[in-house]
Amino acid sequence: MNIHSTSEASEAYIALGANLGDREGTLKEALNRLNQHEGIEVVRCSRIYETEPVGYLDQPQFLNMAAALRTTLAPEDLLHVMLAIETQLGRVRDIRYGPRTVDLDLLWVEGRSLDTPELTLPHPRMMERAFVLIPLSDIVPQNDASFGLYGMIAVALQDLDGKEGMRLWTSNEWDGGSEHSGS
Numbered sequence: 135m136n137i138h139s140t141s142e143a144s145e146a147y148i149a150l151g152a153n154l155g156d157r158e159g160t161l162k163e164a165l166n167r168l169n170q171h172e173g174i175e176v177v178r179c180s181r182i183y184e185t186e187p188v189g190y191l192d193q194p195q196f197l198n199m200a201a202a203l204r205t206t207l208a209p210e211d212l213l214h215v216m217l218a219i220e221t222q223l224g225r226v227r228d229i230r231y232g233p234r235t236v237d238l239d240l241l242w243v244e245g246r247s248l249d250t251p252e253l254t255l256p257h258p259r260m261m262e263r264a265f266v267l268i269p270l271s272d273i274v275p276q277n278d279a280s281f282g283l284y285g286m287i288a289v290a291l292q293d294l295d296g297k298e299g300m301r302l303w304t305s306n307e308w309d310g311g312s313e314h315s316g317s
């Protein structure tokens with residue numbers, strides 16, 4: 135299915151993080167698995183950044199990135215797909231804010247605001263986190279007039295600590311996954 139041509143598809147942004155195992159390989163595999171779902175298309179990816187841990191400090195450095203999706207799924211169903219991929223890729227939930235093979239957060243879904251025990255949209259902590267906002271600013275259109283998300287990111291970043299704990303890891307974007315790359 136080509137989601138670009140599906141009128142009921144929504145735009146969504148996600149954040150990805152990893153600080154155990156093959157961090158870059160796991161981030162790319164998470165994107166592959168999202169893109170393989172028939173209701174999800176990964177349309178843009180940020181660069182990958184290496185970041186100092188925030189919240190729980192005694193853990194390895196993270197790789198963080200963000201991605202833009204088109205999806206026909208309801209937000210709750212998209213979250214379930216993301217949680218299933220975390221589990222498939224070895225995520226174990228023990229320490230809050232602690233180390234993980236992969237973390238997938240749903241940041242924002244076009245036109246949707248939610249506050250249920252399972253899902254809050256926009257993500258309640260996204261504007262406090264340089265490791266989310268700097269990758270996101272790579273991929274949110276600067277002329278996003280309908281929502282102004284880029285403007286909100288720029289304002290939040292002005293006041294935020296933690297930006298100095300981030301460095302570019304690779305500018306290589308995700309290659310679309312082997313079955314999509316045409317190689």
Ligand SMILES: Nc1ncnc2c1ncn2[C@@H]1O[C@H](COP(=O)(O)OP(=O)(O)OP(=O)(O)O)[C@@H](O)[C@H]1O
Pocket residue numbers: 213217227230231232237238239240241251252253254255256257258259
């Ligand atoms: N926007 C959202 N994106 C992802 N999970 C969410 C969201 N809103 C609520 N949740 C809920 O949060 C639960 C815990 O998520 P997770 O273990 O990834 O948290 P965390 O990464 O440790 O902390 P944080 O949520 O601050 O990033 C999920 O099972 C999910 O039900």
Ligand SMILES: Nc1nc2c(c(=O)[nH]1)N=C(CO)CN2
Pocket residue numbers: 150151152185186187188189190196198231232237265
């Ligand atoms: N640098 C960095 N720190 C974190 C991260 C993360 O992805 N990157 N995720 C956390 C849990 O949400 C807690 N702390």
